[in-house]
Amino acid sequence: MPDTRWLDDEEQRAWRSYLTSCRLVFDRIERQLQQDAGLPHAYYEILVRLSEAPGHAMRMSKLATSAMSSRSRLSHAVARLEESGWVRRRPCPDDRRGAVAELTDEGLAHLEAIAPGHVETVRGAMFDVLSPEQLRALHDISDTLVANLADAPVWPASEDRYDDAE
């Protein structure tokens, strides 16, 4: 490794501010969801994706990708959601290896009950705080990051990583 390109003071401050802001935002989201809905944000995401899918059902691997989750994580998560009665698993008709996760009526009802509180929290943590220009800029920045990091050669530790699916 040749000479390190250290961060200068300005970059240092920017990076730490970014770290702090993300932590503050996500802590809020996480905490509110945990308290009011009894589930972590990752699980909420899963319910949302299912609710948007045709038939409120989706193939496990596709669900993993769309919820930005590893397969293994999704498997554990769905197991838990199944215990809670919000999701049901059934075999995939096309592919006997596969499984399909399906939102139950209770799951949908629960999601509809908790969504308003979550949205309000998101507004309070972000949309009510930033100016319209800041929001536009942040959207642009986020898109740029996603575009540049998405396919990312991050040594997918095992293959067990978001594959590029769909």
Added chain:
Amino acid sequence: MPDTRWLDDEEQRAWRSYLTSCRLVFDRIERQLQQDAGLPHAYYEILVRLSEAPGHAMRMSKLATSAMSSRSRLSHAVARLEESGWVRRRPCPDDRRGAVAELTDEGLAHLEAIAPGHVETVRGAMFDVLSPEQLRALHDISDTLVANLADAPVWPASEDRYDDAE
């Protein structure tokens, strides 16, 4: 709860893009540190704070605050870092309840060994990707978020939350 102020399409996209980008950035950071340094980013932060403190030592509670950690989390973390030999705990001279965490020589050496890789990853995940204007904007946005969410009425679940300390 009165009528929910739902997110419109644009806001929805912005929020999801933000979520995705943060996940991509932090996954990289986390993965690189775990692989090359054998520790999660939160632990790295602790080592950094200690290395910047006078005498490479800091009171536990102050360290918790400065590393944006709960006391309990810090306690577990320092226990682990102590096992690895990178940090040492000693009683606080002023306050017999207290404890002081101190970076060991090995800890400092380890930190110095792994810092370049981390910095390079941060550059690759952020500074090399965004334009100077984007970076300025992101810094400004982060500061705004921190300023507005820091004291945050987030029902500190138990008192066990970053207190506003020092």
Added chain:
DNA sequence: CTGCGGTCGAGGACATGTCAACCTCCGTGA
């Protein structure tokens, strides 16, 4: 000086996430 509320830090129980097998099954090529 004594009692009392509050702070400091530790630790246990539990939830979530990661990694690494491990099966089952698919699709292809010989």
Added chain:
DNA sequence: TCACGGAGGTTGACATGTCCTCGACCGCAG
């Protein structure tokens, strides 16, 4: 048709984080 590489999904061991409780101790009010 059958072997084989790879995909889909699950599972168990383990690491990390959260919540809650506890014991020790501080500092103040009486």
